[in-house]
Amino acid sequence: MTTHTANTAVHPAWLPDAALAPLRTRTVAVLGEGVCLDTVRAELADARPAAPAEATLAVARLDASDAAAGTSDLAAALGLDPGALPTLPASGFAIVRTAGRAVVLGADDAAALRGLYALAREHAVAALRSEPHPDGVTTSAPAMPLRMLDHWDNMTVHPVMGQVERGYSGGSIFFADGEVRTDLSRVRAYARLLAATGIDAVALNNVNVHAREARLLTDGLPDVARVAAQLRAYGIRTFLSVSFGSPRLLGGLDTNDPLDPGVAAWWAEAANAVYDVVPDFGGFLVKADSEGQPGPFAYGRSHADGANVLAAALAPHGGTVLWRAFVYNHTQDWRDRSTDRARAAYDHFAPLDGAFADNVIVQVKHGPMDFQVREPLSPVIAAMPRTRVALELQVTQEYTGHQRHVCYLAPAWREYLTFPLDGERTVAEIVAGTPGGGAGQARPSHPAGGIAAVSNVGDDEFWTGHPLAQANLYAFGRLAWDPTLEPDAVLEEWIALTFAGAGPAALPRIRAALHAVMAGSWLRYEGYTAPLGVGFMVTPGTHYGPSVDGYEYSPWGTYHFADRDGVGVDRTRATGTGYTGQYPAPWRDVYESRRTCPDELLLFFHHVPYDHVLHSGKTVIQHVYDSRADAVAELDDVDAQWESLADLVGTAIPTALDTRVRERLAEQRRSAVEWRDQVRSYFFRKSGVPDATGRRIY
């Protein structure tokens, strides 16, 4: 039995049989022990076995224990010159190509498995480009030690929110009917997909931990162990979201005070119990004092106190606490313009730098608000040089079209990751703990944190609702592994793998069409939604579709302050909330001035009159009119591009996939037209300024 066809009713995403076929037709040898090497063997079970030295594909583990004496023996066994064996960084792998042979070497068994999928990817891309990969050695290692997906999955179905909070892909793959699923074949298939990207950690349950999910930590442990076994086979560690209120809720204690010895003892016992059944358990993910979740504030304790009590419990076992920095006042008074939600995470966390235990990672959303289509980077990321920080992204399209709109997010993520937030190091370098010390570098090094993202996967036939949203999951995993990858190149990989079976005639057409549909889709989505970084303007609750004033008089701290004269939030030090002062140089000054603030963030930082002229040369109001109209107009080409593939449906493109994509494109158009017309009408009714192009406003 092979594991690669675990669920034939489910779309194979970027690992169709066609993507693995070039490897399975070789003669193979797999050397070494480890659960992931067993997985390698299963992946290649259809292939013809061969002695290592003769195998045209060999996969081997080359870990620390093999160093020194072991390496030359291994090289000999593989029929390689000892000098051809590369040095492998931690968790890294290498692919050694010689005439007609490929040897995959992993620093551990999981790395070897990832190397196998990397080889499949290289094959697929080479086939797409008709450029065979040259001989030689390529090594690859993850940029950061933690590359995690957070599932906001609940065990029971909420009547309004569904089972997965902010999920747009059906129910949970982990849970059904209030229990962990009996059949975990879908989890296994998911782990396999993730192993082919670079993900090495998954949190199973929602950070809003309800009563049922809280018990995963206690009587749910046997089921957690079953899930962890599936993930482990693909090199993925299991995390749980836990409630800070667990000592009272589950333990019957009368307090959750993190400085209470009984509380500390309870957490230590809880951690011991977890590691008894999941020895490689990753740790706890915690949302505390946030949007109604319990936390240390109730006891007059800091978030460091809160995180550290959990960290102490996990430390003996090598576990980690991921502590979210998403703490703000969600019952703000809209009348109060001095309170600024954007400031909240920094105000809460920056003073705590240095106070967190070594096995705490503070997990920070990429922007200061909440996963908007456009936000500046969160200043918290650069504010805690003595604290491990993880960047949190959102693969699930909460504010970016619910996987009904095409919105390929890799270009956004790469912008974040490559942004030199402290003036010297990029965000990726900060969270990766890349050492400083270069000439003229004054900024301190940060300890290594990681990267996490909210998954977009559910029990949907296509995993992600919109089949093209699979690319976001793929791209997140790839960028987590290597933040310097180009979004277009990652998209190309995804196309090459996903449509590996399309054949040489169809594949270039699919590649061209999908590039046209997807590559610019994030900027297009921004184009017809909230303008110039001001954010929100979404339907309250669902966060789908336009409602320009939907959050304007709400307690959520998400305002645009549009009046008849202008729009935007004044977050300057000079006249506004002072938020710009949370940034290091040069950004504190770049954002402070309207003259230097980038157009796309202007309304995030400044309240400006409608006739303010952007760097683009357009007034703000004309930009609002033009961008919305232009972005919707682009959908004509999107539809035409997909339509151009119509003759491939039923062969290179599955009929069901085509049906789903068409259904979503139609909804995207309907919704985008609403966005265009509502935003344009709203601002026309407020400003009274006509659209200079004469296009109709309602």
Place this chain on the structure above:
Amino acid sequence: MTTHTANTAVHPAWLPDAALAPLRTRTVAVLGEGVCLDTVRAELADARPAAPAEATLAVARLDASDAAAGTSDLAAALGLDPGALPTLPASGFAIVRTAGRAVVLGADDAAALRGLYALAREHAVAALRSEPHPDGVTTSAPAMPLRMLDHWDNMTVHPVMGQVERGYSGGSIFFADGEVRTDLSRVRAYARLLAATGIDAVALNNVNVHAREARLLTDGLPDVARVAAQLRAYGIRTFLSVSFGSPRLLGGLDTNDPLDPGVAAWWAEAANAVYDVVPDFGGFLVKADSEGQPGPFAYGRSHADGANVLAAALAPHGGTVLWRAFVYNHTQDWRDRSTDRARAAYDHFAPLDGAFADNVIVQVKHGPMDFQVREPLSPVIAAMPRTRVALELQVTQEYTGHQRHVCYLAPAWREYLTFPLDGERTVAEIVAGTPGGGAGQARPSHPAGGIAAVSNVGDDEFWTGHPLAQANLYAFGRLAWDPTLEPDAVLEEWIALTFAGAGPAALPRIRAALHAVMAGSWLRYEGYTAPLGVGFMVTPGTHYGPSVDGYEYSPWGTYHFADRDGVGVDRTRATGTGYTGQYPAPWRDVYESRRTCPDELLLFFHHVPYDHVLHSGKTVIQHVYDSRADAVAELDDVDAQWESLADLVGTAIPTALDTRVRERLAEQRRSAVEWRDQVRSYFFRKSGVPDATGRRIY
């Protein structure tokens, strides 16, 4: 056993033991047969029986069969002079007072029961006013033949909407857990309360008929019969809301076409089955082709065709079809200003005048939109002189504060009922079928219809959520019986009965405080919510709390069209949707002109600039600012008035009632402040006109 203490855990509303006690201390005799006379006997079971001629309280039935010879015998038996026996109109009753004695005579057994409650009311009011009722004969008869309450109760609980659609008083008193309740004591107590007002018909289930409720008409009939038996004991007939799609849904037919003989036969069989178990069944209430409900349009048939097929089925049994005129396009395009939801009911129904069977009553909401706090009367009411029309009101406070805000609605209802809609007859006269023919009267008579309202009752301890909202249920019943009653007088009755046990010291204080809290509460609610008749501005879905633009870009047809220059909907013939043309003279011209249109409806009929000067002398924008601020300021007195009764809590005022009222007053204030600030800020941001009084705008 007596029935008046059916459920001691429930507030007795306007029939506390103290209200009946003055009757029960008398010596009594009850003459005649009938289930409602059995109820009279049960009400007075604690009293000491006496021979009719000696009883200080006698209740008797004096129906058509007693006329001629019978009357003098009855008079003799009662110890009355034969000439003292009044002539009783249909369904009427009389109270004959002679020194120390009271004789209640009913035209039927239900009328006799109503007379008994009327006597209790007169006692209570006399006690409140310290003015004993003089001797003599008072007769009373209902102004119209149908006085109905519609329950929008579902059998199952909707996860968002709850069990009762637009219900704010807990679950249904009829249904629980998908079934008709086993214990119907609460239904019996409800019927008793209604009998003391004037109601004679109740529809048990929601007009949006879901699959479970549809089956009340078939396998649910034994349970319907159980409910009907409870209502019958208080002179109330049972109606069911039915789905127009029943022939397909329940009967397995392949069509619901009203002209299909099989469909007609199915409805006839269904009616036969109902009358087999409920011989006095009232009939069917139908919402067809409205907000997604099935209807005759699907078969190219008219609403008259649709109603008449049901009417033919009911006619042999004396049943009636109530056919709602609430038909409009709820998927309108907000961009399209030529479509006007206000026009829809008239456009659909006026052309059908004369086409409905005699046992069809077209049920028309009081306004053309949807139970807003201020709307003009629906022109449909006057547009169908050959059709029986019932006025539909809403006791449940969907748009008037969800029974969290005090909003005594009788002043609104009396305005509607006494409005001379066709230029001669009032709305009450039109729906009552009051004959024309007076000097100079040119308008045709209408056949008698009736009045219906959506109930505000649930299984809440206080019946209606807010204890003071009981007064709306009471007032509806009283105005349905006699539309000429003064709202303040009805409020006084309600206070006198509800607090009958408060005692002579407390009662005048309660009376004064509740008048201050309640009498002007409708205008106060209007004052802080949507201005000048424009309507809505509520949170979409819930319809509670402000969201000025909440429905502005929606498909629901409910817009205010505010821009930086002005606000309102142009419904004139000259430049707008032409809706004013649906009114008879003089209203078609009164509403057409800004100079004659009443201020409170200005924005319903006209789009005007913010500096338009009202008849009040204020500009529209200053009116918006002032009314909202003034109305909220009035809440200080409301709170103070209730607070002034604090020393009575625990004695004259039950503690639980006080707690509930205080909780609601606090929420009303919170919500009213939101209304004030959001509406003021919204219009300031749009208009740029400062509040002339300098009050703060955000």
